[in-house]
Amino acid sequence: MDLACLAAAAFFLAGGACSIAYQVKLRNAEHFDYGLFTLLNPTYIQADWRHRRGLIPLEIASGFINAFAWLLLAMPLIQLVIVLSRGGTRKLSLHMFIAVLILAGATMEFLARFMHLGQSNWGYWLSTEYNLNNWVTASSDDQIGWRVLETSHLVTFGTVIWIDSFEYLCLGCALVCIYASVNSLPPGGPMISRALAGFGLFIGLFSMADFVSGVLRLEDWSTFRTLTLLISVINQLILIPIFLLVLGMQLPKAVREHKASEVATNGSVQRSRHWVDAPSSPQASSQVEMVEQHGED
Numbered sequence: 001m002d003l004a005c006l007a008a009a010a011f012f013l014a015g016g017a018c019s020i021a022y023q024v025k026l027r028n029a030e031h032f033d034y035g036l037f038t039l040l041n042p043t044y045i046q047a048d049w050r051h052r053r054g055l056i057p058l059e060i061a062s063g064f065i066n067a068f069a070w071l072l073l074a075m076p077l078i079q080l081v082i083v084l085s086r087g088g089t090r091k092l093s094l095h096m097f098i099a100v101l102i103l104a105g106a107t108m109e110f111l112a113r114f115m116h117l118g119q120s121n122w123g124y125w126l127s128t129e130y131n132l133n134n135w136v137t138a139s140s141d142d143q144i145g146w147r148v149l150e151t152s153h154l155v156t157f158g159t160v161i162w163i164d165s166f167e168y169l170c171l172g173c174a175l176v177c178i179y180a181s182v183n184s185l186p187p188g189g190p191m192i193s194r195a196l197a198g199f200g201l202f203i204g205l206f207s208m209a210d211f212v213s214g215v216l217r218l219e220d221w222s223t224f225r226t227l228t229l230l231i232s233v234i235n236q237l238i239l240i241p242i243f244l245l246v247l248g249m250q251l252p253k254a255v256r257e258h259k260a261s262e263v264a265t266n267g268s269v270q271r272s273r274h275w276v277d278a279p280s281s282p283q284a285s286s287q288v289e290m291v292e293q294h295g296e297d
Contacts (some may be wrong), residue, residue: 004075005248009241011069016236023229025055034179034222039188042143049127054194056124058118067113070167074106076244077174080192083251083258084181098177105170112163119156123149165214168207168235175204192254196246203239210235254256 029051036044052059078099082088085095126132132145182197210231217224 001245001250002076002079002248004072004079005244005251006075008069008072009244009248011065011072012236012241012244013231015062015065015069016233018058018065019236022055022058022062028116040147040150042146043149045146046127046143049124049146049149050078051190052120053124053127056121059120063113063117067110070106070109073240073244074102076247077102077178079255080178080247080251083254084178084185084192086258086261091184094177094181098174098181101177105174108163108170109167112160112167113165116157116160118284119153123153161214161217165211168214169211172204172207172211175207177202179204191257192247192250196243196250199246200243203235204244206231206235206239206278 179201213228
């Protein structure tokens, strides 16, 4: 079993469980009222921020675990790309494209998680330490600050939504390309089973559906937010961990076969070079008579 695959699967399971628990507690708050939320009711906003402050440990744990889950996912997938490309000697453009997609998605997700944590924690700090009640006069109790805080939080959170969608687009495209690469492998090379590649293709298409659903949240927030959450839960808790565990069982053998083929190839190349570089004429002590032949002018 490849340890990177095992660790990535464990992190995806733990991160997905934390994310589900956080979202459930966030949405099942007793004070939740979508109408008051869209009206930016100051009383509702204050109750919502108090409720969210109580979920800080769960939010931080979810952010950290999911960030490192995507970094760990990149390691076996990059190794798989090297094996499928036979060390960069087969379909180089395709496999470089896959590697770029994997690195871009993992890096963006890692940065987005920490950006979101930083934005949220600064919001919690502002909601407890700063005057958000009296902005017009010292005793106006206009509560404009709460509306400004909530609006700025929603705007900054919008950037994270797009990045969350982008990571699944990258993963989906990468898995589709990996399927194409596995199905074009010639016989006799390091092999990943076509069944696993087909399962990866299914995850890739499912991840692209996650991207589309995430983008459409701006059209119908309540419907597509639920759909996006459902797709993410299925991906994080079921599909991706299963894919990683099966890949972890196949990848070490594929790596060994790839290394063995490289050793055999390098040995044959060295032998051919030795044959070419060897002197073509016998040594003086070989007792062989040299006969010179003149060609026609």
